[in-house]
Amino acid sequence: MNIKWKLASAFVLFTLAKSGIYAQSQEETSVLRIDLEKAVEIAINENPTIKVADMEIVRKNYGKKEVLGSLFPQIGASADYSYALKKQVMYMDFDMSGLAPGGGTGVQENAIGNDGLEVGRDNTITMGFNLQFPVIAPALWKNIKLTQADVEQSLEAARSSRLTLINQVQKAYYNVMMTQDSYSVLKQSYDNAKLNAENYRNKFNQGTASEYDVLRSEVQVRNLEPGLLQAENGVKLAKLQLKVLMGIDMGVEIEATNRLADYENTMYSETMAIDTSLRNNTSLKQLDLQTEYLKRAMEVQKMSWYPTLAFTGMYNWLDMFNNGKYGSSHWNPYSTIGLSLSIPIFQGGSRYYKVKQAKVAVAQMKYNRQDLHRNLSMQVQSSLDNIQKSVKQIASNSEGVKQAEKAYMIMQKSFEIGTATFVELNDADLALTNSRLAYYQAIYDYLAAKSELELLLGNKDYSKSDDN
16 A cells, blocks of 8 residues: 555656646747847748738739740630621622523522622631731830839839838837836836835834835835836737737747847947948839839830731631531631731821820939939938937936946935935935936937938848748
8 A cells, every 4th residue: 555655646746747847848938039130030931011022023023924925926726607697799700691590500509690699608617726926026025124124123122121121120129128128127116115115114013113104105116006017018019019010929928038238239339330321222222123114114115116027827627508508518628827017107196105205204203313312311311310319328328327326225225224214215216217217218219210220221131031
């Protein structure tokens, strides 16, 4: 019995330990810990906007292949049936009386005397194949280059979508870090207030503090709770926004591994290394590609003035029979090959004015680009000013945090020995909290301005993972 009891106890302990380890493993794996680069990588591979942009490139490539298919021979099959309500009459410049009924030849039942001869039979069936192959087609050749310009626009539009998504993910990730750090600051202030309230309660129990001091310290704790709850909700909302941009399930718990203070050490070198050239700006690139598309469209319009030449051929079978006499019919094949030349001469001036419209559109794009370049240059300068201002603010707030921490430590010691009042300690704690929040806000402003500048310059891009 002792052996059985020991074995049963060992089994129960092993089961409980295994369940605890499994539960702990589940808890550890249920949280997705990501840094900024990983968040961007997941968003590039999972966000529906990027998938739609990539599918648009595929669609445009199919359109290009469709136009290329026009250069190959076009082969088709056809079948026709017709019933003659009234047959055609053929006339010839000789005596046709021998072909009349009873004239002795008996070769034509549809003769109508000396006035003419009916041609054909009541029913006609035609079926066969036809071939058409473009030999000279200037408009078609230019249209192929036009579709290539369309594909290039789709590629740049997809790059623009990536850059925009990266900017959104970066700011969402920065917002998560901002809310997390703000929550930590408020939580620390709340813990300090809670500790002070407990100290007052202990002093009151010992008879060294008044009930008023106890109530005031506990009220201070209650006053901090709404702000702490609001900060906690802010963290949850920021994470939800990041998960939407990343394209992951809302039930997945994520945790940002970076902190705002981590960026303070690299901000000076990154600021000095910023290249303010607009050569990779996606808006300018898209405008240039639109201009090139309009130029190629104008060339297509010009090519409509040129003649086209096509090789044609057909092979058909023909059967004709009168009503009720299908069995006596004969399928007679016939075939032709040839060249078809089309020369445009006059269309009321429509082609001329289409070319004029295309020229005006190209000229408009030139002025639009000048205006866009000026506005982008202004935005770049504004972003640089914001970055420089944030860098200076970070340096100032960092020093302010150090001073506020030192002041709070002094006030805390003074409060413990009874040389400082609760109001003075509360003021020191409030100053420390505000200085820390201002410090994190300055770093967030710097990162947000830097992200906006990267979007303007278009220098930062991520390629989609090869595994997907």
